[in-house]
Each structure stands twice: as structure tokens, then as C-alpha cells.
Amino acid sequence: MRERFRVVGGAHLVGQATVVGAKNSALKLMAVALLAVGRTTLTNVPAIADVMIMAELLRRLGVGVDYDPEAGVVVLDVPERIGHRADYELVRALRASISVLGPLVARVGEADVAVPGGDAIGSRGLDLHAAGLEALGAEVHVTHGYLVATAPQGLQGADIRLDFPSVGATENVLTAAVLARGTTTIDNVAREPEIVDIAEMLQSMGARVEGAGTSRITVHGVDSLAPTRHAVVPDRIAAGTWAFAAATTRGQIEVVGGVADHLRAPLGALEQAGCDVTVTERGFCVSALGRRPRAFDVATLPYPGFPTDLQPFALTYNAVADGSAMVTENLFEARFRTVQELARLGADAQIDGHHVMTHGVELLSGAPVESSDIRSGAALVLAGLVADGETLVSGVHHIDRGYPRFEEALRALGADVTREPEDEPPFA
Ligand code: EPU
Numbered sequence: 001m002r003e004r005f006r007v008v009g010g011a012h013l014v015g016q017a018t019v020v021g022a023k024n025s026a027l028k029l030m031a032v033a034l035l036a037v038g039r040t041t042l043t044n045v046p047a048i049a050d051v052m053i054m055a056e057l058l059r060r061l062g063v064g065v066d067y068d069p070e071a072g073v074v075v076l077d078v079p080e081r082i083g084h085r086a087d088y089e090l091v092r093a094l095r096a097s098i099s100v101l102g103p104l105v106a107r108v109g110e111a112d113v114a115v116p117g118g119d120a121i122g123s124r125g126l127d128l129h130a131a132g133l134e135a136l137g138a139e140v141h142v143t144h145g146y147l148v149a150t151a152p153q154g155l156q157g158a159d160i161r162l163d164f165p166s167v168g169a170t171e172n173v174l175t176a177a178v179l180a181r182g183t184t185t186i187d188n189v190a191r192e193p194e195i196v197d198i199a200e201m202l203q204s205m206g207a208r209v210e211g212a213g214t215s216r217i218t219v220h221g222v223d224s225l226a227p228t229r230h231a232v233v234p235d236r237i238a239a240g241t242w243a244f245a246a247a248t249t250r251g252q253i254e255v256v257g258g259v260a261d262h263l264r265a266p267l268g269a270l271e272q273a274g275c276d277v278t279v280t281e282r283g284f285c286v287s288a289l290g291r292r293p294r295a296f297d298v299a300t301l302p303y304p305g306f307p308t309d310l311q312p313f314a315l316t317y318n319a320v321a322d323g324s325a326m327v328t329e330n331l332f333e334a335r336f337r338t339v340q341e342l343a344r345l346g347a348d349a350q351i352d353g354h355h356v357m358t359h360g361v362e363l364l365s366g367a368p369v370e371s372s373d374i375r376s377g378a379a380l381v382l383a384g385l386v387a388d389g390e391t392l393v394s395g396v397h398h399i400d401r402g403y404p405r406f407e408e409a410l411r412a413l414g415a416d417v418t419r420e421p422e423d424e425p426p427f428a
Contacts, residue, residue, distance in 0.1 A: 001421055001422075002394070002395070002396075002397070002421070002422040003396040003397070003419055003420065003421055003422055004392050004393055004394040004395075004396055004419075004420060004421075004422045005381055005384070005392070005393040005396055005399075005406075005407060005417055005418070005419060005420075006390060006391075006392055006417070006418045006419075006420055007366075007381055007384030007385060007387075007390065007391045007392075007393060007415070007416070007417050008366075008384075008389075008390055008416035008417075009363075009364070009366055009384060009385055009386060009387040009388055009389060009390075009391065010385075010388075010416075011249060011251075011385055011413075011414045011415045011416060012249050012250050012251040012252075012289065012414070013245050013246060013249045013251035013252075013253055013385070013410070013413035013414055013415055014251045014252050014253070014289070014413060014414055015252075015253065015254070015412060015413045015414065016253065016254045016255075016256050016412075016413075017242040017245075017253055017254075017255055017256065017409050017412075017413065018255075018256040018257050018409075019234050019235045019238045019239045019242070019255060019256070019257040019258050019283075020044055020045075020046045020047075020072055020232075020234070020235065020238075020257065020404070021042075021043075021044035021045050021046050021072065021231070021232025021233065021234065021235060022046075022193075022194055022197070022232060022233050022234065022235035022236065022237070022238075023046055023048055023050055023051075023235060023237075023238075023401075023402050024096070024167075024192075024194050024235075024237070025193075025194040025197045025198070025232050025233050025235075026042065026045045026046060026051060026074075026232045027050060027051065027054045027094070027096040027099065028096065028099045028171055028194065028198055029042055029197070029198065029201055029230060029232060030042065030051070030054050030055070030058060030065075030074060030076060031054070031058075031099040031100045031102075031103050031175070032103060032175055032198060032201055032202065032205075033058075033063075033076040033078055033227070034058070034061070034063070034078060034082065034100065034103040034104065034107055035103050035106060035107055035175065035178065035179065035202075035205065035225045036078060036205050036224070036225040036226050036227045036228070037078055037079065037080050037224075037227070038077070038078060038226070038227035039075060039076070039077050039078075039227050040075070040076045040078065040205075040227040040228055040229070040230075041073065041074070041075050041076075041228075041229040041230075042073065042074045042075075042076070042229075042230055042231075042232060043072060043073050043229070043230070043231045043232070044072055044231045044232040044234075045067070045069075045072045045073060045074050045232055046072070046232075046235065046238075046404050047069035047070070047072065047404040047405075048400065048401055048402060048403070048404055049397070049400050049401050050094055050096065050401050050402075051067060051069070051074065052067070053090060053093050053094040053097075054094060054096065054097065055067050055074070056090060057086055057090045057091075057094070057097055057100065058076065058100075060083065060085075060086075060087070060090070061082045061083040061084070061085075061086075061100070061104075062079055062081065062082045062083050063076055063077065063078050063079070063082065064076070064077030064079075065077075078227070082104075082107065082108060083108075084104050084108045084110045084111050084112060085111075085112040085113075085146075086100055086111075086112070086113040086114060087114060088114035088145060088146075090114075091113065091114040091115075091116050092114070092116060095116045096168075097113065097114075097116070098113055098116060098126065098129065098168055098172070099168065099171055099172065099175075100113060101113050101129060101133070101147070101149060101172045101176075102133070102171065102172035102173065102174065102175035102176035103175045103176070104149075105133060105138050105149045105150075105151050105155065105176050106155060106175065106176045106177075106178065106179040106180070107179065109150065109151050109152050109153075109154065110148075110149070110150045110151075110152075111147075111148070111149045112146045112147075112148050113146065113147050113149075114145055114146055114147075115142060115145055115146065115147050126147060126168075126169075128162050128163060128164060128166045128169035129147075129166075129168060129169045129172045129173070130147065130149075131160075131163075132160050132162065132169055132172065132173035132176075132186070133149050133151075133155075133172065133173065133176055135158045135159075135160045135173075136151070136155040136156060136157070136158055136160075136173070136176055136177060136180055136184065137151055137153070137154075137155050137156040137158070137180075138150060138151040138155060138176070139151070154179075154180070154181060155176055155177070155179065155180035155181070155221075156180055156181050156182060157177065157180045157181060157182030157183045157184040157219070157220075157221055158180075158184055159184070159185045159187075160173060160184065160185065160186045160187065161186075161187040161188055162186065162187070162188045162189060163188070164188070164302075165188050165189055165190040165191070165215070165302045166190060167190040167192055167194070167195070167302075169190075170186065170189040170190040170195055170217075171190075171195065171198060173186050174186065174189075174195070174198065174199070174202070174209070174212075174217060174219065175198070175202070177219040177221065178202055178207040178208075178209065178219055178221065178222065178225065179221060179222065179223075179224070179225070180219070180221040181221050182220075182221055183218065183219065183220050183221070184218070184219045184221070185216060185217070185218050185219075186216065186217045186218075186219070187215065187216050188215055188216075189215060189216065189217050190302060190303065191213055191214065191215065191302070191303050191304065192302075192303040193213075193233050193236060193259070193262045193303070194233060195212055195213070196212045196213045196233070197232065197233035198212070199212030199213075199217070200212075200230070201228060201230040202225070204228040204229075204230060205225040205226055205227070205228045206222060206224075206225050206226050207219070207222060207225055208220035208221075208222060233259075234257050234258060234259050234262075236258075236259060236262040236263055236307070237307060237309045237310060237375070237402070238402070238403060239255045239257070239258030239259065239262070239263060239283070239284075240263050240266050240267075240307065240309075240310045240313065241310070241313060241375075241378055241382075241403070242255045242258070242286075243255060243258075243263065243266060243267060243270060243277075243284075243286045244266075244270075244310065244313035244314070244316070244317050244379075244382065245382055245385075245410075245413070246275070246286040246287060246288060247270050247273070247275045247286055247288045247293055247317055247321075248313070248316055248317045248320060248321075248382050248383075248385070248386055249288075249382070249385050249386055249415075250288045250289065250290070250291065250292065250293075251287075251288065251289060251413070251414075252285065252286070252287035252288070252289045253285065253286055253287075253413060254280055254282070254283060254284070254285040255283045255284055255285070255286070256282045256283045257282070257283050258283040258284050259283070259284075260277070260279050260283075260284040263284075264304060265301075265304060265305055265306040265307075266306055266307070266310055266314075267284070267286070269296050269298065269306070270286060270293070272296065273293045273294045273295070273296045273321065274288070274291060274293040274294050275287060275288045275293050276288075292321065292322045293317075293321055293322065294321055294322045294323050295317075295318040295321035295322060295323040295324060295325035295358060295360050296314075296318070296321075296325050297325050297326050297327070297328075298311065298314045298318075298325075298326075298327045298328065299327075299328040299330060300328065300329050300330050300331050301330055301331075302331070308329065308330075308331040308332055308335060309375050310375070311327060311329055311335060311375075312335075312338040312375045312376045312378075312379035312380075313375070313378075313379045313382065314327055315327055315338055315339065315342060315349065315356060315358065315379065316338070316342065316379045316380070316382050316383045316386075318349075318358040318360060319342050319345075319347035319348075319349060319358055319360060319361065319364065319383065320347075320360055320361060320362070320363070320364060320386045321360045322360055323359075323360055324357065324358065324359045324360070325357075325358055325360075326355050326356070326357050326358075327355065327356045327358070328354060328355050328356075329354045329355075329356075330354065333354065336351050336354075336356060337372040337373070337376055338372075338375075338376040338379055338380065339351050339356055341369040341370060341372075341376070341380055341383075342364075342380075342383055344367045344368075344369055345364040345365060345366070345367055345369065345380075345383050345384075345387050345391065346361060346364045346365035346367075346387070347361065347364060347383075348360075348361055363386065363387065363388050364383055364384075364386055364387035364388070365387055365388050365389070366384060366387040366388055366389035366390045366391040367387075367391060367392075368391070368392040368394065369383075369384075369391060369392070369393055369394070370393075370394050370395055371393060371394065371395035371396070371398040371399060372395070372398070373398055374398050374399060374401050374402035374403070375402070376398075377393065377395055377396070377398040377399040378399050378402070378403055378406060380393045381393050381399070381406065381410070381417065384417075385410075385415055385417075394422050396419065396422075407419050
């Protein structure tokens with residue numbers, strides 16, 4: 001059943017919001033567990049739909065998966081013999097499924113992973129994943145919609161340079177290299193905290209990995225890895241969402257579990273725009289109580305630059321902030337679907353190529369809008385909170401993929417947001 005959020009505008013969100021482990025780390029760490037026979041335990045795992053899909057994918061590879069969403073714990077029991085195929089049915093539901101590619105080639109010498117189709121935020125190729133594995137000695141080709149990588153004689157360390165610091169390609173090359181013979185250097189890698197998280201988990205399994213968090217990772221291959229227990233790094237995008245929620249609604253939110261150091265670019269920009277940002281004992285706090293902060297220019301970049309995943313929130317913020325500003329999207333070519341929906345809410349926003357120019361208005365005007373992905377959906381809910389009257393945000397299943405019980409967290413901060421069944425479309 002499709003659901004929507006009914007959002008009543010007008011609240012200044014005040015209170016605390018708690019973030020748990022990052023979606024974009026937890027899913028990859030589940031795939032990393034494939035590298036070791038035995039029971040690996042992950043803690044601080046978010047209670048989101050994507051974890052269920054990844055659990056199902058791993059089950060089909062022969063892994064025993066026990067997921068307790070309330071406790072935030074996933075136990076993965078990896079047998080000696082595992083499968084090597086990730087079906088289209090699951091990959092299309094969860095693009096992060098591609099992260100089984102590296103571990104499977106390394107462990108089994110073969111991986112058949114369905115090629116994810118283009119999604120709502122751009123075409124998102126796999127060429128860098130393929131080139132990296134080829135450099136390690138795998139044969140890679142695409143056939144009948146599957147990316148097939150084989151390395152029957154095992155992988156061999158190599159010096160690799162990624163043409164672009166892709167998060168997914170960095171992960172797949174890293175997780176393949178840990179069991180390769182000899183030393184691998186990977187240059188121009190992604191530096192996201194989620195990459196550091198994977199490297200730390202690999203180290204605790206016995207892998208020899210250096211340099212995660214910098215632009216060059218060095219891996220000395222080992223023969224085998226051991227299962228481990230690992231806590232997922234806090235979700236910086238969820239934490240950033242709460243920071244923007246405070247700034248956009250002119251409220252004050254303490255983000256418990258948030259790591260300010262992982263959000264230097266967005267928190268620095270909010271501070272310069274007139275918000276108070278303070279590091280607290282349990283996380284950080286953003287306040288815009290009693291004032292209207294200024295709009296600011298944003299250009300998305302790989303970490304530590306401004307994250308593309310927070311771009312829809314920057315747009316929503318600028319739509320009601322004081323002044324005009326430009327948002328530039330440098331990572332995904334089609335990530336501006338939020339703009340047309342914000343325009344329905346009365347935002348003054350124009351797209352020009354990969355830029356969006358906004359002129360802030362005092363208040364948006366409630367209307368029905370449609371989520372197109374996790375982040376745009378959550379950003380539209382925040383837009384509804386600074387709109388006059390009611391905003392109906394449909395496509396809540398997108399939001400559920402990234403934000404555990406979003407509406408409950410918002411209500412705890414004083415927002416009037418309810419989940420309800422979506423009406424059947426009249427022309428279905
Ligand atoms: N790219 C290529 N070829 C490749 C790989 C990437 O051209 O082989 C391009 C993509 O088309 C894109 C850019 O490089 O234009 C960045 O892609 P990247 O590989 O860095 O992203 P990803 O691994 O597919 C992850 C997150 C995204 C997040 C991006 C960027 C996961 C599951 N997804 O995607 O998160 O936007 O990094 O930070 O980790 C989200 O959580 O809402 C989300 C979309």
C-alpha cells in the first residue's frame with residue numbers, strides 16, 4: 001500500500017533528534033562480511049527497508065542473516081561455500097547491491113551482479129568498478145544485463161588510479177584487493193567516513209589496509225580474513241538532514257550521535273549564514289531560533305566537499321532563507337527533481353543546466369508533492385513544515401529507505417506530520 005505524509009506547516013522544530021548507523025555504510029559492511037567464513041555481527045544498524053533487501057540478497061548467496069531492527073543488530077553467518085549471483089529483482093530494488101561485487105570476486109573468484117538500471121538521480125555508470133577489478137586481474141564483461149567478473153586464479157595486487165573518486169568503485173576495488181596476492185595501491189579514492197568505516201572493519205578482520213580517509217589507499221593482500229564484530233559509523237547525511245531541519249524551520253535541534261567533523265562543509269556554511277552551530281557532549285546543535293538565516297551558494301563535491309545527498313535540503317533551505325543563492329550539482333546529472341516540486345509549493349527557483357538559482361520567500365504554500373528519491377522526499381517534508389497550510393508528500397516508501405520512522409522523529413520535535421494511505425490515482 002502506498003503511503004503519504006500529511007504535513008501541517010508552521011512549527012519551529014525544537015528538541016533532540018538521534019542518528020544511528022549510516023545506511024550507506026551498513027549495507028556495504030553487510031557485503032564485506034562475505035569475505036570471512038563464520039559469524040560476523042554488525043551493531044548500530046539503522047531500521048530501514050534497504051537493510052532487509054540486502055539481507056535477502058545475502059540469504060540467496062547462502063548466508064544466514066539474523067536482523068533485529070529494534071536492537072539495530074545484524075548477525076551474518078557466512079558458510080564456506082557461497083553463491084556468486086545477485087539477481088536483477090534485488091539489484092533494481094537496491095543499487096547498493098553492487099557492493100557484493102568486490103567481496104565475491106575475491107572470495108569465490110566469480111561474481112554475476114545484475115547491472116542496476118538508471119535511477120531517479122542520474123545514470124550512474126559502473127566503468128570505474130570494472131576497470132579497477134580488471135587491473136587486479138579479473139576478467140569483466142557485461143552479458144544479458146549482468147556484470148560478470150571472473151578471476152579463477154585469484155587476484156593480483158596492482159597500482160590503480162580511479163579517474164574519479166567514486167564511492168562505490170573505491171569500495172569494490174578495496175574489498176577485492178584485501179585477498180589479492182601482493183600489494184595494491186589505489187589512488188584518487190573516495191575519502192568519505194563510510195570508506196574509513198569499511199577499512200576499519202576490514203582491519204578488524206585481519207586485512208592490512210592503510211590510508212583510508214586520504215586519497216591513496218594501500219592494501220597488502222592476506223590469504224584469509226576472520227569474522228568480526230563492528231559498530232556502523234553514525235549517519236552523517238541523516239545528521240545533516242536534522243541540521244537543515246533546524247535551520248530551515250528556524251528552530252533548534254541537538255543531533256545526538258551526530259559527528260560535526262564529518263559535516264564540516266555544510267555546518268560551516270550554516271554557521272556563516274547566521275545559524276549557531278555548537279559541538280555538544282552527545283553530538284552537535286544547530287539553532288536559528290528567532291531569526292531568518294541567509295541563503296548561501298552550494299557546489300556539491302566528493303567528501304570533504306558539500307555532499308550531494310544534502311543538496312535537496314540546501315535547496316529547500318534557500319527557498320525560504322533571506323536572499324538569493326545558487327546551488328550547483330556536480331555529481332549527478334539529474335538530481336534536481338526536488339526543484340519542480342518546490343516550485344509547486346511556491347518557491348522561486350529556476351534550473352539552468354546543473355545550477356539552480358533561488359530567491360528566498362518568507363513562506364511556501366502547502367500543496368500535494370511527489371518524492372522521487374530518499375533525500376528529495378525528506379527535503380519536501382521539511383518544505384511542508386515551512387509552508388502555509390497542508391502539504392501532502394507522496395512516495396513515502398522512498399523516505400523509509402533512509403530515515404527510520406521519520407514522522408515520529410519530526411513529531412518529537414513539535415512537527416505536525418502524519419502517515420496515511422495514499423488515495424488511489426483516478427487514472428491508474
Ligand atoms: N560514476 C561513474 N562510473 C563509475 C562509478 C561512478 O561514472 O564506475 C559516476 C556516477 O555516475 C556519479 C558519480 O560518479 O555521477 C558519483 O558516483 P559514486 O560512485 O561516488 O556514488 P555511488 O557509490 O553510486 C554513493 C551513495 C549515494 C551518494 C553518492 C555520492 C551509496 C549506496 N550511495 O553512491 O547515496 O549520493 O555515493 O556521495 O552509498 C543516497 O544515500 O541517497 C545516495 C544516493
